[in-house]
Amino acid sequence: MLLLNHAVVITNDQDNRVIKDGAVLIEGSKIKEIGESEILTAKYNEAEVKDVGGKVVMPGMINSHTHLYSTFARGMDLKTEQPPRHFLEILEKLWWRLDNSLKADDIYYSALYAILTGIKQGTTTIIDHHASYGQIKYSLEIIAKAVEESGIRADLAYEISDRNGDLMRDAAIKESEEFITSIAENNSEHLKARLGLHASFSLEDESLAKVSKLADKLDSNFHLHAAEGRLDLEHSRLKGYNGVVKRLDEYDIWRPGTIAVHGVHLQDDELEILKENQCFLAHNPESNLNNAVGVTPLKKAFDKGVKLCLGTDGYTTDMFESIKFADLILKHSSQDPRLGWSEIPEMVFKGNPELASQSFGVELGVLKEGAAADIIVVDYFPPTEINSDNSYAHILFGINGGMVDTTIVAGKILMEDREVQIFDYQKIAYETREQADDFWQRF
Template sequence: MQVDLLIQARWIIPVEPAGVIHENHSLVVDDGKIINLLDTASAMQKYQPRALETLDQHVLIPGLINCHTHAAMSLLSGIADDLPLMDWLQNHIWPAEQKWVSESFVRDGTDLAIAEMLRGGTTCFNDMYFFPDIAAQQAVEHGIRANIGLIVFDFPTVWAENAEAYLSKALALHERLRHEHLISTSFAPHAPYTVSDEPLRKMLTFADELDSTIHMHVHETRHEVDEQLQKNGQTPLQRLHELGLLTPSFMAVHMTQLSADDIRFYAETGGHIVHCPESNLKLASGFCPVAACLEAGINVALGTDGAASNNDQDMLAEMRVAALLAKGVSGNASAVSAMQALQMATLNGAKALGLDDKIGSLLVGKAADVVAIDLSDVETQPVFNPLAQLVYAASRHQVSDVWVAGKRLLNKRQLTTLDLQDLRQRAAVWQQRLAGF
């Protein structure tokens, strides 16, 4: 039988079923989808591939899913380091954005982020930023999968002048993007402290009509929670629940401030958590109690946050930090195993986005979003357990090849849809502009 692609690999970790590691197996891809996963000897007898890839020192995994990004903020990486969140946000980032954010800023910043993400094994990102139409356009152009946040604020920005305008633009953009096979959308109200009740109610009505997910920063800092309590005697989570937002379609990003009661309550809503450990550590925002959340049955995914508060979009590093931090916070060395960390970076993200029927694991029938990681480097030798080496030792520089829907976007470390020299030049222009801010 003729097929488009056959990838032979030393190891394949499909993520589903959990804990399974195949050795000397092959992934068979046709028309952008996985049609088989079987031992290599049988695969070579059964299939005649138009393209054959032999990766005998590599582990294949599902494409990593970065479940919370502000992609264009790659251009702001390092502009205001070592500051607490509200100082960083109100006195540095928001003023810089007010002066510089434009269509060209978002285009160049998103391209820079896409290049970094692909070279690090990320095949899908969940974005929240201004000019989401431009982010979607760049994702389509470069072949990466994206969930585009339809942002909502109370106050005017470069994207819209008021909540009504944000919602109007959100609906129009959703309609424009609904036939793009690599693009999905979420409503993305920024945070409880930047969006008031009435816009949230209207947004929820639209989200229900469109069967859309909702993506929002929630319980990111102690200050946020205390301020809401002082204002009306409710935590942000309690307020969002009262408004009807907390459902299985809701993604709460950060969630560093959670009591045991909060965890039990949130688990009952069916909502998801997007954990951004490196950003939370850098901004000293607190620790999401991931082990307790997982034990309560909450689906926890991973994100990097924007590069302005993290300085990179490295999901392999995020996965490692998430596993180690969970052990330290819980006082339990068994908390968040290597397998759970990989699930958080792949399948759990797909579940949060409502895309787990398409991506997140290497199952027959799913899209061929695949990443190959070379474990032959001395830094990952010897390989007693490829899963453990992947989570606790491997670097993004060992990502050799990436496919999205069967299309090769990284070929032996070389991007196929982006020009690195051009990206460097564009980044240098923005560095000069921003340096004097």
């Protein structure tokens, strides 16, 4: 047993309790008890004790949508005469060329580096959306290797698309089916999987019928981009549907737990469809503004009762950064400073944990008896009191990923005193850069 004591414990439980001189007892992969330091230290005097010295202890962060394969794009020369002028050109000149160039070692180091950076910033669970049409077969297994070596939790999907023709589409479907079957058979504590789709505009009717039938066979739901750019909406209208969600609804894509990502150009009645089918809408504000595609209609989605969560889309690995940006863009786009105080914490500390808990079959994103021991220690000593009413304000204005001191997943310490324990981080960073140099030459 491991006892974290003398902490300011932010539980994120139903009552959002804050224990000012609190302790968390870990036994195996679960939390055994939470309470006051003095009581738990005396009660469990045989436990190993880690005195956190007044730092904040809170649940590990969950990223509801990212692309680990995007790591090598940072600072990369696109080798084009003109930079991308709109969203489709961003896909064509950057992302689709990048994923067509990826090989096995690129996939592995892209994933491992991003995962380790996330660990340093307090992320304990990720929902990843992968594409590597240069290396389809075994690509998910390669990412799974990086996940298992690092010790985090990851829900993986391969984005099936028709953009490279029938043969590659079928190879992506096969990779997805084999990996999902393998994960179900192994019942890993750290790995889960679901079917991934790119977006409506890159999927033919025949492909949607195929993946829908496969989802029935595998008892899977989906993870896909939905109305990220206006071209997705316009493509659906050309097909005779007033929106992406309506088109995909014809193929039973909207199943309980399906993740619709972005949703920038969704219509009001499409939000109703997502709600009725108990789907999640993953908001990625930094990516949306970087790609100049627009702003997700969050207020409308909240008002309609859609399940919302927050991701990064690979723009960053720091969920604390995304929280700040999500808050600002909601206020700015609505011209209403009252917004964000309930909506953003609802996404991050309710929506993300609900999504991840459904996937992994264990309670995540909360510190309570019986929940998973996915915990971070944050080196934050605030100038004002932290309590149940203001803990989110402290997270919003006071905490960033660089302040994370310790990261624990399933009771195992992955980083302590800002030193990654499971790998030589500097060595991995060096090897990643060497691999990136090789990739840039091939891009």
